[in-house]
Amino acid sequence: xxxxLIQGLLLSGLYALIAVGFTLVFSVGRVLNLAYGAxxxxxxxxxxxxxxxxxxxxxxxxxLAGILGCVIGLVKYRLIVxxxxxxxxxxxxxxLILAVVLQSAVILVFGDSSKxxxxxxPGVERVAGAAIPYSNLFAAVAxxxxxxxxxxxxxxxxxxxxMQAVSMDAKGAAISGVDADxxxxxxxxxSGTLGAVAGVFFASYTQLYPGMWVAPLIIAVAVxxxxxxxxxxxxxxxxxxxxxLEVMTSAFIAxxxxxxxxxILIIGILVLRPKGLFxxxxx
Amino acid sequence: xxxxxxxQLSAFYGKAQALYDVSLQVEEGSIIGVIGANGAGKSTLxxxxxxxxxxxxxxxxxxxxISGCKPGEIVRRGVGYAPERFNLFPYMSVRDNLLVGxxxxxxxxxxxxxxxxxxxxxxxxxxxQETSTQSGGERQMVSLGRALMTSPRLLLVDxxxxxxxPKVCLEIADVLRRLQAEFxxxxxxxEQNANFALTxxxxxHVLETGRIVASGTPAELTDDPRLAEAYxxx
Numbered sequence: 001x002x003x004x005l006i007q008g009l010l011l012s013g014l015y016a017l018i019a020v021g022f023t024l025v026f027s028v029g030r031v032l033n034l035a036y037g038a039x040x041x042x043x044x045x046x047x048x049x050x051x052x053x054x055x056x057x058x059x060x061x062x063x064l065a066g067i068l069g070c071v072i073g074l075v076k077y078r079l080i081v082x083x084x085x086x087x088x089x090x091x092x093x094x095x096l097i098l099a100v101v102l103q104s105a106v107i108l109v110f111g112d113s114s115k116x117x118x119x120x121x122p123g124v125e126r127v128a129g130a131a132i133p134y135s136n137l138f139a140a141v142a143x144x145x146x147x148x149x150x151x152x153x154x155x156x157x158x159x160x161x162x163m164q165a166v167s168m169d170a171k172g173a174a175i176s177g178v179d180a181d182x183x184x185x186x187x188x189x190x191s192g193t194l195g196a197v198a199g200v201f202f203a204s205y206t207q208l209y210p211g212m213w214v215a216p217l218i219i220a221v222a223v224x225x226x227x228x229x230x231x232x233x234x235x236x237x238x239x240x241x242x243x244x245l246e247v248m249t250s251a252f253i254a255x256x257x258x259x260x261x262x263x264i265l266i267i268g269i270l271v272l273r274p275k276g277l278f279x280x281x282x283x
Numbered sequence: 284x285x286x287x288x289x290x291q292l293s294a295f296y297g298k299a300q301a302l303y304d305v306s307l308q309v310e311e312g313s314i315i316g317v318i319g320a321n322g323a324g325k326s327t328l329x330x331x332x333x334x335x336x337x338x339x340x341x342x343x344x345x346x347x348x349i350s351g352c353k354p355g356e357i358v359r360r361g362v363g364y365a366p367e368r369f370n371l372f373p374y375m376s377v378r379d380n381l382l383v384g385x386x387x388x389x390x391x392x393x394x395x396x397x398x399x400x401x402x403x404x405x406x407x408x409x410x411x412q413e414t415s416t417q418s419g420g421e422r423q424m425v426s427l428g429r430a431l432m433t434s435p436r437l438l439l440v441d442x443x444x445x446x447x448x449p450k451v452c453l454e455i456a457d458v459l460r461r462l463q464a465e466f467x468x469x470x471x472x473x474e475q476n477a478n479f480a481l482t483x484x485x486x487x488h489v490l491e492t493g494r495i496v497a498s499g500t501p502a503e504l505t506d507d508p509r510l511a512e513a514y515x516x517x
Contacts, residue, residue, distance in 0.1 A: 158389065161383050164379075168373060171335065171366070172370030172372060175333055177355045177387035178355065178383065179355045
């Protein structure tokens with residue numbers, strides 16, 4: 001039971017990090033970025049290339065993965081989202097296609113076989129019989145540090161307040177002097193960075209393979225739909241519900257069914273409470 | 284000297300035209316009123332000055348054209364706007380709403396907050412309250428406060444009395460007068476409540492279906508029998 005509790009806590013922090021970049025973009029730009037999972041894919045492979053293939057320090061690998069995610073986020077906004085000017089369906093199709101293109105690019109460069117990421121921090125700690133890999137502990141702690149930093153940024157800085165303002169009332173933000181285009185660009189950059197860093201942690205949990213962008217996208221969509229599209233607080237709480245649900249399903253029912261109850265939860269919430277458990281238009 | 288000059292302005296929502304060749308001038312330090320019925324184009328006029336609508340014609344601030352500028356640039360040049368529907372950020376506190384207004388005027392935050400708390404002491408008392416839980420009068424105060432946080436020289440106020448209790452309307456009128464007299468602001472208000480505009484403004488323009496049909500001092504307009512019957516109730 002303690003093992004389940006610990007695993008649930010560790011996994012939930014990572015899920016919150018995965019989902020928050022997705023919810024940021026949806027809140028501020030009202031864009032469902034279906035290529036979000038590709039940030040994790042690129043982040044994981046970038047870390048693999050820089051830290052394992054080139055042998056750079058692991059911190060540098062994470063940093064470079066984040067920078068690459070940031071650049072891809074910016075390029076995606078400039079070349080796809082902005083020109084499509086709020087045409088939701090076109091953006092969703094374009095971002096989904098982009099994810100497939102990025103997956104193909106990864107196969108071209110790295111091949112289609114899965115790869116194992118070496119632990120960011122090797123070793124395992126045993127607490128009351130429960131095994132906690134340092135790598136997973138690091139991923140969870142780092143996720144929470146990043147989430148707290150993001151929370152501080154959004155709540156206390158001028159740019160963060162402007163992001164909230166754009167998410168709540170675009171006209172109100174405009175007449176306050178906020179340039180929504182610039183704020184959207186910053187949001188896409190942050191989202192890309194968070195996604196890519198989450199990709200490093202996610203790949204260290206599972207493994208690296210070209211189709212790994214799908215599962216995190218489903219997690220992000222699930223957390224955001226159940227929490228309420230646009231709510232960071234809701235996202236954090238529901239990340240824990242989903243994380244614990246998956247860990248408990250794996251432990252007490254069958255590991256093969258770990259994602260099934262998440263799907264049922266999504267459908268149930270969509271039917272019973274379409275705005276989610278905590279949904280309101282804010283970040 | 285004219286602070287704002289609007290020259291042959293037409294405004295459009297898609298193919299629909301909302302303003303037709305509107306021209307007016309706003310002298311520095313004055314209070315100007317624009318009155319008209321619902322749908323006359325009052326909000327469109329102010330939105331156009333803020334760069335929020337598609338327009339033809341020219342809008343100049345201190346003789347420099349601001350036509351085609353983004354709203355952020357217009358705010359930076361000294362135009363503040365309190366829109367009719369407030370457009371506040373409902374789940375942010377009063378203080379955070381005001382601080383968003385300081386986005387382009389970060390050096391003036393302390394001075395502007397002082398001014399706003401002097402004008403609206405209630406906002407200081409309730410600075411932690413979310414605006415979604417406030418009354419219409421309080422939201423109007425936050426909306427004006429947010430516009431003042433941009434350090435404007437020209438303040439545009441769209442229908443400041445709509446839906447507000449008479450006592451609150453008097454408070455708002457008093458604040459607008461103080462902004463002109465004590466803080467040297469130039470103010471443009473639009474109003475359906477013509478009598479409110481007449482008590483405040485030195486010059487009033489009457490807008491009907493997107494066109495200015497009369498302009499003058501309050502005394503000149505109230506002496507016009509057609510306007511007196513249509514707008515002033517006598």
